[in-house]
Amino acid sequence: MKVGVIMGSDSDLPVMQKALDVFAEFGVECEVILASAHRTPDAVKEFAEGAEARGIDCIIAGAGMAAHLAGVVAAFTPLPVIGVPLAGGSLKGMDALLATVQMPSGMPVATVAINGAGNGALLALQILAVGNAALRAKYKAYRKHMSDQVAAKNLKLQEQLKKS
Template identity: 70%
Template sequence: MKVGLVLGSDSDIPVMKKAFDLFNEFGVECEVLLASAHRTPAEVREFASTAQDRGLSCIIAGAGMAAHLPGVIASYTTLPVIGVPLESGSLKGMDALLAIVQMPSGMPVATMAINGAKNAALFAIQIGAVSDPELAAKYKAYREKMTRQVMEKNDKLQQMLKTSDAVKTKLNNAAGQVLQAFKK
């Protein structure tokens, strides 16, 4: 599987790096482009319109504010496009979220949460796993590992609560004994 990852600005790198890191973890090839829908439209068009020819199976595009990048990319390709609204400006990413989620009919863009680059990568992996059994097995193992981690945290919490309850009981018993001693 090969995925495209497009960043609208170098300020997007810290958030979008989460997707890139996950692709590395899964062994998914990732083609990265830093380009703007407004400042470098020819580069965006070239990247998106030739993406399928280069073997990409989907494209993730992160954008803030007006967030035109995912929609512009979708207009130049029939590949699935996943938009990541990025927190920026005075609206803290709400403007980007609404811009991406409100694509016009016929130009779908899957929309993740604000700064949801990790989920975008996982969604891209799910898309690839449909036709790649090896990737599907890796994704299944990833999910199982997540489940184990949550259950281990729950076990620790339950132990802590039991210990806390035992301590409370001992303290209550001791307090009761002290009160009984004062009553005599």
């Protein structure tokens, strides 16, 4: 299993690091590249066209402002592409969100929330887990752990409310 992570600028790394952390937690290999749909389109095309041959199973693309990166990547690969619109500029990520989510018919890009790189990684894991029982079990355990944390916090809250 291998995921491609592409971002349009080095300033995107703090947000996209959340995805890299999720992949590290689950033991999923990543190929990470910085390439811009507008400033280095040939590099984006080369990355996307060769991704399948390099063993990549899914791609996450994070970009802000005009945010055409995920769509350009999707145009050059049959692999699933997840767009992470990044906050920035005068529109604070709304432009990136709309540019990422409003793809033309026949060219889907899954899109997560503005700055939602962690959820983008989790969506990629769900896609990969379809054909990997071990990863699916890890993901189920992750979800159970989250559920247990919420239940424990609720118990603590109920105890505090009784004391009030």
